[in-house]
Amino acid sequence: MLNNLNSIANQASKLINLATRKNIKTKTKLLTITSGKGGVGKSTFTANLSYLLSAKGLKVVVIDADIGLANMQVLFDIKPKFTMFDYLDGTCKLKEAVVATKYKNIHLIAGKTGHEYASKTNSFVFTKVIDDTLALNYFDIILVDTGAGLNRYVREFLSISDHVLALTTTDPSALTDVYSLMKMLSSQKEKLLLCFNHTKNYQIGETISGSLIKLAQKNRLNKDFMVEYIGNVSTSSNIATTARLRKLFAKEFDDDEITKQMKVITNYILRHIM
Ligand SMILES: Nc1ncnc2c1ncn2[C@@H]1O[C@H](COP(=O)(O)OP(=O)(O)OP(=O)(O)O)[C@@H](O)[C@H]1O
Numbered sequence: 001m002l003n004n005l006n007s008i009a010n011q012a013s014k015l016i017n018l019a020t021r022k023n024i025k026t027k028t029k030l031l032t033i034t035s036g037k038g039g040v041g042k043s044t045f046t047a048n049l050s051y052l053l054s055a056k057g058l059k060v061v062v063i064d065a066d067i068g069l070a071n072m073q074v075l076f077d078i079k080p081k082f083t084m085f086d087y088l089d090g091t092c093k094l095k096e097a098v099v100a101t102k103y104k105n106i107h108l109i110a111g112k113t114g115h116e117y118a119s120k121t122n123s124f125v126f127t128k129v130i131d132d133t134l135a136l137n138y139f140d141i142i143l144v145d146t147g148a149g150l151n152r153y154v155r156e157f158l159s160i161s162d163h164v165l166a167l168t169t170t171d172p173s174a175l176t177d178v179y180s181l182m183k184m185l186s187s188q189k190e191k192l193l194l195c196f197n198h199t200k201n202y203q204i205g206e207t208i209s210g211s212l213i214k215l216a217q218k219n220r221l222n223k224d225f226m227v228e229y230i231g232n233v234s235t236s237s238n239i240a241t242t243a244r245l246r247k248l249f250a251k252e253f254d255d256d257e258i259t260k261q262m263k264v265i266t267n268y269i270l271r272h273i274m
């Protein structure tokens with residue numbers, strides 16, 4: 001009984017938070033990258049996507065929303081003085097938590113390794129960071145890199161994002177997780193963008209996306225919900241090498257097949273989101 005009441009109170013508090021979100025007038029788009037299964041390559045993908053978007057002249061800010069594990073600052077090879085949590089705690093201003101990277105037109109709002117935010121509140125805490133970043137009206141796009149799973153942090157970012165991109169591999173457990181994500185999003189969103197990592201060619205991703213869509217139809221998920229396949233990235237040792245050197249493969253291997261594949265995805269985002 002008490003558990004039920006608590007859960008109702010939590011839901012109510014979340015709904016109130018969403019309902020009272022500011023009506024923000026901004027040019028800034030918001031794209032959340034998620035997967036369900038961990039380790040499929042989200043952070044690597046997000047960092048390189050940010051580079052390719054910035055190379056097209058966009059002002060990009062990446063938010064490291066993998067609560068408890070701060071990977072992005074490693075990928076960008078920077079040591080931010082302030083993180084998202086310093087802003088949420090009131091220790092710094094938003095502009096201090098938005099740190100420049102060594103890449104032109106890419107900023108980072110960093111996470112904090114080992115940070116635990118869970119027990120402090122039941123309400124939507126991260127919405128504030130997103131809304132205040134949108135309200136800056138400075139960036140063209142916010143890329144949110146979420147952690148593994150569909151925990152409440154990830155759900156919070158998903159619920160406030162107009163655009164969601166799921167990255168998966170062809171691994172059965174990754175596909176099961178991405179289908180769970182489709183199920184969850186089908187009642188709240190119009191569309192999910194789907195990308196395949198560790199996938200040799202475009203057609204493989206396209207075929208498996210088709211099977212996921214058929215399964216959704218068979219199981220009568222909301223028929224207005226669209227899953228759109230937008231591209232694949234192959235497995236490449238260049239990715240591990242550049243990560244070890246704390247560099248971005250899209251910059252170091254401009255002509256490589258994987259960078260070309262990432263550019264197909266980047267162009268989709270430029271055409272359909274921006
Ligand atoms: N296409 C690829 N080819 C080769 N290695 C890759 C590829 N994509 C990612 N990796 C490697 O896989 C590992 C996991 O990648 P990454 O940390 O980006 O995954 P993640 O989905 O963000 O993980 P988590 O769920 O823990 O946040 C890293 O070592 C990365 O260099």
Ligand SMILES: [Mg+2]
Nearest residue numbers: 042043066071
């Ligand atoms: Mg990650």
